[in-house]
Amino acid sequence: MMALAERLQRLGREVAAEQDRGLAQDLSLGSVRARVIAQPVRRPLRAKLWASVAVVAAAAAAVTVYGFSRPHAPLAATFGDHPLAVGEWVSATEPGTPHIRFSDGSEVVLSPGSRARLATLDSVGAHLVLESGAADVRVTPNHGARYRVSLGPFAVDVTGTRFDVGFRPSDELFTLTLHEGKVVVSGCVLGEGRTLLAGESLSASCRAGHFEISALGAEGAGRSASAAPQLAPAPSAVVEAPDTNADEPGHSLAQPREAAAVVPSWQSLSGQGRFADAYSVIAIDGFEAAVSRASVAELALLGDTARFAGKPADALTAYQALRSRGAGSSAAKQAAFSIARVHFDQRAAYAEAARWFRTYLAEQPGGPLAREAEGRLMESLSRAGDRLGARKVAEGYLAKYPHGPHERVARQLLLR
């Protein structure tokens, strides 16, 4: 007979698995991210005092140091003839696309079909995000230079070197061939960092959970490593894309300079809560095009992505498409609630919000969001100036949910 603790562990595992299934579909973390990052950090009084002392000391030090050295000017970046600003996206549409050049002589050559964004730029280096595709990177070795190239979950930190790097988001496959210098590659299966030396190449797959470091041009002499040794292929003399590439010859990253255009996965970005990035990927071909291409199952995610990216009009387009193309499905019924939420939260269109909360309640009277919908219907009516309607809903709400989350609002409405 199984002991009680064992039974509880089994029950707990079942509950945890169910929670994880729910969490996997829940994309709402992105909204909290924005709130947390926007929140100013309060400093305790003592910290403020020390901060003031530090500012005075730093100012004195700065005056002293200025006498001995001129401050470094921030680097400048250009894409062809155009100055490249922080936050700007660039893409290489065809061979011969202009290079990204930095004022210290460093250079990034994007392969056709690649897309990159300049994330930061300062006096000692830059942070470039290569969203997909491949690039030839040459960093001029200057004293204290610091460059970073991010590719999906991977990051390459360099001080002065030349390498080819590529990333395919669809299977999170990363490749790097180092021609000169030294780099540190981190992220995913590589953990906090692996050092790569000149003449070595690395291929890593997040999804397959393995990586391989090989020596170039010395057959059998490569050092190999693997996070999951049983999955690692035998060491090879040249970088070889893992078997997962076999069915996609046109997308092989073994020859990064010839990488074909790679479709960025807005779904994966959205799943990570990176809604603004996901939205910018969708916007490449236009949101309407994405709506017309999306399956019924993807429309809800598309709507949520736009909603969390702060694009209410696009969110409504996606939800409406879901309502018509998936008519009668539970996702379509749930979309009524999402539409109401957009009208309430992002457009302050309370009468319209009320209409859609009513639609949800009519279609799903016992649905999982019925209590929330009824509460928010009451709020919508109240804010739209329909006091009588709001009071009527409040009475019904208190009768059904005497201790519900909108209890206080309902009682206040009835007291007025």
Place this chain on the structure above:
Amino acid sequence: MAKKDSQAVAELLPLRKSQSDLPAPESDELLVLSLRARHPDAGTQLFDRYAPHVRRVLVRVMGPDSEILDLVHDVFVTALESVNRLIDPKALRAWLTQIAVFTARARIRRRVRGRILRFLPFSELPEPELPPADFEASEAMQAVYRVLNALDTDQRIAFALRFVAGMELTEVAASCGVSLATIKRRLSRSQISFATLAAGEPALSEWLKLGVGNTPSTGDPTP
């Protein structure tokens, strides 16, 4: 890896004031240093790295609850404000877990107080009961958290971390900020209480057919 970290810390330390706009580092240790140096990307890095973990801990403790996102927010605000008090930067994950557990406990206790204060006049009533989750939970899960709601808060948390989150006893103790002996006592009591209350839940009867007559155990063979 530790050696590599210390080298990286040594590299970053003299730079952290003058080059605070460099990309945020990858290791927890360097991330903590970046947070303390108010690196512009450090808060984002902290959230991206640990928000899923924090949310999972909160969901395990609280169950289906639409205030989870507010709690995630509170955990990160607390963490960002008190990162200078973190003694061992390598223990960032464990520290965040503890903040999550303490944040959840404060919310549960506030709700318990709210239930007691319902005897007060309406104008003095606290915040209303917990709103529903945005997804439909199974009968068994709802029953588990109904039972946990009836337990003492500390017992409930120990139970959820051990049996639902699947943590080791030492992790549960560290997350609750108590000794191993204390956590074993709490778990022992919580099992008895849970089994007793679960007897009234049909959705749990299949799971706990053994009943309460059996000797509860913390799942740990050591005394």
